[in-house]
Amino acid sequence: MVQAAVPPIVEAIVAQAPPGWTRAVLSSAASTGGVSVAGGYSVRGGSRLSGHVPAPFSELMRLAEALREMRGWRRTSLEIACLPSGQYELVAFADTVTSLRGRAGGFQVVLDPGYELPQPGMTAQEEGTAAPAGDPDLAVARFRAYMERGAAILGRPQPLTPPASAAALEEAERRIGRPLPADLRALYEIANGDDVRRGNLRPFGNAAWLGLESVTAVHEDIREPMPPGWELGWDRVVFDADPPDTVRRCGGHPAWLPFATGEDGNFLAVDMSPARYGRPGQVIRVGRDHDDGPAYLADSVTSLLGHYLDLLERGEYEQDEYEDGIFLPDPDDRPGHGKIVGELPRDIPPGIQAMHINDAASPVDLTPLTAAHRLRRLHLNRCATGDLAPIRSLPVESLRVTLAGGDLTPLEGHPHLTALDLGAAAPVDLAPLRSVPNLRSLDVSRADVHDLTVLTDLPDLRYLALTTRQWHVLLEQGKAPVTLAAARLADDTAALDEALAWASCLGVDTRDSVHVTGVHTV
Template sequence: MVEQAAQRVAEKIVASAPAGWTRVVMAAKAGRGGISLSGGYTVPGTSRRHPVPSVFAELGSLAEAVRKVRGWDPMTVEIVCRPSGEYELVAFADVITSLRGVGGGFQAVLDPSYRLPPSDSGQEESTAPPAGDPELAVARFHAYMERRAAILGRPEQLPPPASAAALDRAERRIGRPLPADLRALYLIADGDGIDYEHRYLLHDNGWLALEDLVAVHADLCEPVWYGWELGWNSVVFDADPPGTVRRAGGHPAWVPFATGEDGNYLAVDLAPAGNGRPGQVIRVGRDYDECPVYVADSVTSLLGRHLELLELGAYEKHDDHIELVEPEPRRGPERIVGEIPGEVPPGLQAVHVNDAASPVDLAPLTGAANLRLLHLNRCATTDLAPVRTLPVESLRVTLDGGDLTPLEGHRHLTSLELGSTTPIDIVALRTVPNLRGLDLSRAVVRDLTVLADLPDLRYLALTARQWTALLDEGKAPHTLAAARLTDDDASLVEALTWAARLGLDTGDALRTAGSLPL
C-alpha cells in the first residue's frame, strides 16, 4: 500500500516536469494536521525556479498508508525522481523535519518533552492589592448602559444574570476566583450576547458568557509552542508601562472575558508582574503572542474610560451599534527596523538592522535599557561592547574582527546566532548562564569542542562539516533537546545518519524505490 501511494506521488511529479530537467527533490511534512511541501526541479542552463507541483492529495494518501504501518503522524518524507523514471522515497517520524524553504536543512528533536523556560520566569510578582471596586463597577455599568440607551433611543437587551452558583462553578474550573468587580458584572448579565449576537459593549469586544469564558481560558491558558524552528530564539517583550504584565505568551492566571472575534481577547490578569495590580485588564491572543498589552488597572477603570468616551462624544453611531473612538494600542514592542539612529527611544525593545553599511556602530544602543532583541541582518559589526550591559536576550550578529569577550557572564542572553569573517574563539560562551539556543553555522569557530562545556545549551545549529568535527571528538552537548543541520542541500538520508549520531534511533526509517513506466 505504501509502495503504491509512493508511486502515485512520483507519477504526478514526473508528469509535471519541465523540459530539460535532470532531477527533482521534493520534501514534505504530511499528516492529519495538514501538509506542507517544498522542493524543485533541476534544469541545467536556466536560473528560473521550477517548483514541485501540488501533490497534496497524493501525499495525504501516502501519509495515511505510512500511519497504518508505522504509526507516524505527522511524518517527514523526501522523494527524488529522475527522467529515467527511477525514484526513491524516504520517510521518518516528524522528530526529524525538513526545513527546506524555511531556512534550510533539517531539524531533529531529541527531547520532545522539553520546553524552553518562559521569559517571565525571573520576573518580580506584584504584591499590590486589586484596584477594582465591585460597587463602583456596577454603578458605572448602569450609567454606561443608560448613556448608550440615550444615544440609541432605546435600551439594549442583555442576557439574564449568572447565578452565584454558576460563578462558583466557573471559578473552580478556571482554578482561581474572578476579580470582585468582574464577578459583580456577571450578577447583572451573563455576558452581552443573545442568540449568538453580541452587543459589543467593551470597545467593540463581545462580553463572553461564563461558559464561553471557561472554554476560552482552557484554550489559551498556556503559551502556544510553535516548534524549535521558531521558538529557539523567540522573545516575549514587556508591556507598556514596563513591569505591569508578565512577559509570557499565555498564562493560567490570564482569564479572557471579552472577544474581538478575531482570535484576540480582553482578559483579567490575576498574576501581574511587579508594577501591576491583580485584576488588571490586558489584551492577549493571536496578535499578542510576543507582547501582551496593558489596558487598564481593573474592569472598574475600563468601564470608567468607556463612560468617559461616551460623555466626551468620542464615539460613532452605526444604526444599532455604538463604536467607541480611541487610539488603537500598540500590538508589539517599540522597535527599530533599519539603521540605528543617533538617539534611541527609551522604550526601545527590538532592533533589526538590515543591509546596513558595515561595520555597524552599536554604541548608540548603550542607553537602550529595555532592549531585548538585537538582530543584524546581512551586515556586520566589529565591537560587541555596547551589548555588555544591555538586557538583550536574542542576539543575531556577524563579527568582522572583534571577539565575544563582551558577552562574558551576560545573564540575559538566551539565544545567539553568530557569523564571523575570521576564525573566532567561543570560550566566553562558557560563562553565559542562560544561553540555551546557539547557531554557529555562519561562523568560523576555532574550537567547537568548547560547546560541550556550555552549562544548559538546548538547541544547536551547525553545518554538516561542523557537526562532523564535533561528533568525531565526542563533544556534542549532552543537554541538547533539539538540533539543526543547516546545509540546504542535505538529503533526508544524510539527516538520518546525522540524527543517529546524536542518539536518535533512526533504524525504522521507511524506504522504498521503483521505476515508472515511460
C-alpha cells in the first residue's frame, strides 16, 4: 500500500538532515526501470534548498510499484516534503507532469505526447541525385589486400566467417526494405561479418563488422529518430555533416543501414538516401554519440576500405598488445563546435556550427560571428549583448541570449530560428517574433516581457517556459497558446501540488493525483 511505503523514505530523509533544517523535499521520477532523485534541505536563515537528500532506491521502487497498482501509472512523478516536527506529505502523479529539479529547474508538463519537433533532414533537405561511388570489384580487391596485409603484420592468417547465402542477403534486404549498396553486398558474399575471436583483424578499422542478422536488428532500432525528452530537446539542433549537405540532418533514418559497430552504441552505416551533395552508399557514423547529427566518413564502403588499407601500407597503426590486434586512428568526423571563455575573438572559424560564449565582458559585440556562415547554435552564458543585428544573416536555430539594451527587431522574419531562450532586465517587446516563421520553442522566464499576450500570435509555438507570475498573467487572461505540446513552469521553489494546479489550467486532468499525509515518529 502507498501509505505503508512512504514512512521508510521519510525516515531516511530525517536521518540525514543537517542541523538547523526547517524543511526537506525529495523529488523523484520512478518506474520499473529505476528512479531518479533530486531535492535538498532548507536550513534556518536560508531561502533555498541546499545539500542532497538521500536516495533510498529500494523504498522508492516499492512506492512506485504501489502507485502503479493503485493508478496504473507506468512512470510516476512524486514529491515528499517533510518537517522537523515529523509531519510529511506525499504528492504523486503520472509523469505527464515532471519535476526538473536538479536539471533545468521547475516543472514540465507534456500536453501532446505524440508530438515530435520536426527534424530538417526528414523533409526539408533536397535528395541527392549522384550515382553511387562504390565499386564491387574494387571493394573485394581492397578487402582481400587489407586482410593479407593485416595477416602479415600480425604474423598469422586471418580467418573469415562463411559467406552469406543469396537467400540470406535477399531476406535481409526484404526486412530492411531496400537493397544494400553493391560494394557492401559483394563483401557479404565473401564473409558474413567478422570472425570475432580475440586478435583477429577487423576490416573496418576498429569497428566490428556485423553479420546480416545483426544488421537487420540494429536497423530496426535506429531507423527512426529517437527524440530526447522535452527538458533536453526543446532547443535541440541537429548539425550538418562535413562536407555540408551530404548527409540528412536527422537523428535516424530508414535509409541508414548499419554494418559495423564500435561496440559502444555507435555504428558505421551506409546511407541510401543522401542529401543534395551526397552519394548513395556513402558511409556515415551514427548512434549514441551522434544525437546532434550523423558524421560523414567516406563516399562509399570501397573508399573506406581504401583509406584503412592505405593506413596499413603507410604504417599508421598501433599493435594492441591486450587484444593482440591492430588499432587504426579514426578520422576526425565531428562537426565544428566551439566554446569561448571570455572575450569573443576577432577571427572565427567559418565552419563552426555551435558556439558557447561564457563569462565575457558585457555587452558582447557579436559582429565577429558574421564570418561563421554555418553557425546553428549560439548560447551566451553569464554575459549579455546589446545588439542582435549580426545574427540576422546567420542560420542560427537555437539562440540563448540576454539583452543588455537593444531589442528583438533584428530577429524579425528570421527564417532559421526555431528555439529562443531570452533574458532581459528591461521590459522587452516580443512583437518581432510574430514574423519568425519556424519559431517553435520559447523560454522567456528570464525576461521582463512587456506584453505576454503576443504569445498567442505565434501560430507554431509548441514549447513555452514561463515563471509562475508570467503563467498567472497569461492564464488569467485566457491567452495561453493552444498549440503547445509541452510547457515548463520555471520556478525552483514551486511544489508538485502547485505544478499540478498549473497543469490543470493548461487542460491536464489531474484529479487522480495521490496525496498522502502523516507524521513520522522516532
